[in-house]
Amino acid sequence: MSVNYGSKRIVVGAHYGLRDWLSQRITGALMALFTIILLAQLIFSRGPIGYDLWAGIFAAQWMKVLTFSVIVALLYHVWVGMRDVWMDYVQPVAIRLVLQVFTIVWLVGCAGWAIQVLWKI
Amino acid sequence: MTELATPPRPPRREFRNINAFTDLTTYRLPPAGIVSILHRVSGVIMFLLMPFIIWMFDTSLSSDYSFAKFKAAFNTGIGFAPGWFFKLVALALIWAYLHHFIAGLRHLWMDVSHSAVTKEFGHSSAMFTLGASIILTLALGAKLFGLY
Numbered sequence: 001m002s003v004n005y006g007s008k009r010i011v012v013g014a015h016y017g018l019r020d021w022l023s024q025r026i027t028g029a030l031m032a033l034f035t036i037i038l039l040a041q042l043i044f045s046r047g048p049i050g051y052d053l054w055a056g057i058f059a060a061q062w063m064k065v066l067t068f069s070v071i072v073a074l075l076y077h078v079w080v081g082m083r084d085v086w087m088d089y090v091q092p093v094a095i096r097l098v099l100q101v102f103t104i105v106w107l108v109g110c111a112g113w114a115i116q117v118l119w120k121i
Numbered sequence: 122m123t124e125l126a127t128p129p130r131p132p133r134r135e136f137r138n139i140n141a142f143t144d145l146t147t148y149r150l151p152p153a154g155i156v157s158i159l160h161r162v163s164g165v166i167m168f169l170l171m172p173f174i175i176w177m178f179d180t181s182l183s184s185d186y187s188f189a190k191f192k193a194a195f196n197t198g199i200g201f202a203p204g205w206f207f208k209l210v211a212l213a214l215i216w217a218y219l220h221h222f223i224a225g226l227r228h229l230w231m232d233v234s235h236s237a238v239t240k241e242f243g244h245s246s247a248m249f250t251l252g253a254s255i256i257l258t259l260a261l262g263a264k265l266f267g268l269y
């Protein structure tokens with residue numbers, strides 16, 4: 001992509017199709033793995049499921065690191081998905097741009113909040 | 122001059138400016154199509170309810186005290202919102218997550234396996250996705266509302 005002029009100039013497509021498709025698969029697989037790991041920790045736990053057990057799961061450093069990467073993966077996964085939705089159903093460029101900016105602000109804000117919660121434990 | 126072997130066909134119906142209410146409702150949507158649109162709907166639901174999800178993450182994890190507040194929200198409610206309302210929103214999220222999860226795994230499977238990309242598998246896996254997500258939602262919903 002570094003040379004994009006002369007005979008090397010790419011004149012068709014935005015060429016983000018494959019990247020978005022692949023990243024949505026990879027981030028999706030990571031979140032599915034996280035879901036299974038979290039469920040396994042709950043199912044194979046002993047005793048009542050209360051605060052101590054629940055907070056204990058996220059207190060482990062490896063779980064914090066995994067959850068952090070899941071939050072980042074979720075951010076990108078949802079951005080690709082929501083942008084697809086706006087591109088398919090909202091044609092006026094101005095409204096679409098406003099919705100896309102709203103999506104970015106919403107997602108970055110949510111990700112920041114979730115990361116803050118994660119490191120409070 | 123030889124005659125054309127096939128009789129002239131009736132003119133094809135043309136669709137321009139498809140109306141969402143009069144035209145779309147006449148389309149036959151196969152199970153795979155239902156799974157596909159519900160994948161979108163469930164994704165948008167979770168996107169919009171993201172602050173509620175993180176609020177649950179926050180109150181359930183921050184402290185012993187906030188965990189009690191988290192439980193109380195679902196049992197007695199908070200402010201003007203009664204407990205059953207929180208449970209109903211949580212149930213919607215449970216369905217959305219289950220559907221999105223199973224439909225997503227179906228996507229991954231179809232991406233890595235050629236034998237999964239057939240008309241028959243598309244139909245049967247779509248039926249499985251719809252059935253499994255609804256049955257699991259009902260089972261977890263019954264637990265959530267204290268039926269067992």
